[in-house]
Amino acid sequence: MKGTTLNSSLIRNVRPWGGEASDVTVTDGHISAVAPHNPAAVPEGEVVEGRGRLLLPSFSDVHVHLDSTRLGLPFREHTGAPGVWGMMLNDRNNWRNAEATIGERVETTLRMMIERGTTRVRSYAQVDVDCKLERFEAVVAARETHKDRADVKIIAFPQAGLLLEKGSAELLEESLKAGADVVGGIDPCTLDRDPVRHLDIVFGLAEKYQLPIDIHLHEPGELGLFSADLIAERTRALGMQGNVTISHGYPLWSVSEAHTRALIETWAELDISTATVAPGGRHQPPIVQLAEAGVRVGLGEDGQRDYWSPYGNADMLDRTWQLAFANGFRADTLIEHAVAVATMGGASILDRSVPGLRSTADRPGTQVSDVASFVLVPGDSVAAAVMDRPGDRTVLHRGRVVADQQQLL
Ligand SMILES: [Zn+2]
Numbered sequence: 001m002k003g004t005t006l007n008s009s010l011i012r013n014v015r016p017w018g019g020e021a022s023d024v025t026v027t028d029g030h031i032s033a034v035a036p037h038n039p040a041a042v043p044e045g046e047v048v049e050g051r052g053r054l055l056l057p058s059f060s061d062v063h064v065h066l067d068s069t070r071l072g073l074p075f076r077e078h079t080g081a082p083g084v085w086g087m088m089l090n091d092r093n094n095w096r097n098a099e100a101t102i103g104e105r106v107e108t109t110l111r112m113m114i115e116r117g118t119t120r121v122r123s124y125a126q127v128d129v130d131c132k133l134e135r136f137e138a139v140v141a142a143r144e145t146h147k148d149r150a151d152v153k154i155i156a157f158p159q160a161g162l163l164l165e166k167g168s169a170e171l172l173e174e175s176l177k178a179g180a181d182v183v184g185g186i187d188p189c190t191l192d193r194d195p196v197r198h199l200d201i202v203f204g205l206a207e208k209y210q211l212p213i214d215i216h217l218h219e220p221g222e223l224g225l226f227s228a229d230l231i232a233e234r235t236r237a238l239g240m241q242g243n244v245t246i247s248h249g250y251p252l253w254s255v256s257e258a259h260t261r262a263l264i265e266t267w268a269e270l271d272i273s274t275a276t277v278a279p280g281g282r283h284q285p286p287i288v289q290l291a292e293a294g295v296r297v298g299l300g301e302d303g304q305r306d307y308w309s310p311y312g313n314a315d316m317l318d319r320t321w322q323l324a325f326a327n328g329f330r331a332d333t334l335i336e337h338a339v340a341v342a343t344m345g346g347a348s349i350l351d352r353s354v355p356g357l358r359s360t361a362d363r364p365g366t367q368v369s370d371v372a373s374f375v376l377v378p379g380d381s382v383a384a385a386v387m388d389r390p391g392d393r394t395v396l397h398r399g400r401v402v403a404d405q406q407q408l409l
Pocket of ligand 1: 063065216302303
């Protein structure tokens with residue numbers, strides 16, 4: 001009897017995306033049936049009690065620096081100097097003196113993220129002449145520790161640029177040989193001050209190792225648009241459609257409406273995706289227009305309570321609130337859209353076979369054949385859960401409960 005039911009379980013009495021009370025059957029890590037909740041049924045096999053909570057896809061953090069956090073350590077006064085280089089140096093001068101090893105810090109943060117509902121992760125691992133592959137290896141180790149609880153992809157990230165310090169590009173390549181999943185790049189004009197050489201190295205390595213690209217772009221206005229142009233040009237020339245992500249990019253959207261329209265058109269055409277961290281300040285990526293144009297958009301927590309920033313608490317539901325708040329969303333449908341971005345929007349960046357959101361009304365991730373990675377959370381509605389951010393959560397990864405009440409199982 002067990003042969004057929006071994007990998008099957010029932011998530012009882014949940015409301016997918018706030019809909020009707022349902023019983024969700026999971027087989028081999030995927031949803032095999034969704035039926036109206038039947039309180040009288042006596043199910044066989046494993047049962048997860050939903051208790052009328054919302055059933056949402058688990059969160060996807062697609063822009064997190066697992067190798068820089070200080071979560072769980074004593075709060076530290078912010079000592080960073082302004083600008084990417086100043087902040088990078090602040091981290092470089094201090095990270096080895098943290099109260100816990102880099103391995104412990106990465107593991108703690110990933111664990112806390114899983115406990116709060118994130119089971120899909122795309123993390124940076126800084127690679128430079130100071131840390132070499134030490135931080136990359138710490139992220140690899142944490143991924144291994146939690147491999148049954150979360151899917152983690154690693155972006156080899158040249159935080160200190162590729163041209164300013166001798167040996168940077170070689171170390172980036174070494175991390176790709178060692179198994180990094182994505183090639184990173186950063187501010188090719190303002191940091192390395194040689195956008196063509198920077199991008200040629202990044203795209204060259206991506207082509208050589210057949211890997212996708214993720215570029216941190218904080219460059220202002222016209223300069224940022226120039227870099228975005230060079231990125232699009234290379235994406236087209238190398239046939240890398242669907243394999244390039246521009247992270248942050250918030251200053252790109254403040255030049256003019258015509259530039260914004262053209263950029264959205266280009267990204268939709270080349271399937272260039274974007275990851276936002278819902279930053280403070282005036283400029284936000286236009287996530288509604290991006291969704292309507294079919295551009296993949298994901299959300300991330302960036303560095304969390306680290307040498308760059310005191311913000312962040314491993315809770316993507318909090319960051320979803322921030323995304324809704326920063327965009328001035330009030331309508332329930334837009335607040336729910338923020339949840340869709342934070343869950344399946346990011347999932348579609350991690351795995352290009354997962355479709356991106358098609359509109360602000362799209363609520364994917366809880367239908368038959370979808371991967372059974374969920375967070376159960378109480379709430380009168382999805383928007384209410386974003387406002388209240390309750391702690392009563394149950395987290396499933398590929399059909400298995402991996403955390404409950406913010407504790408790993
Ligand atoms: Zn970042």
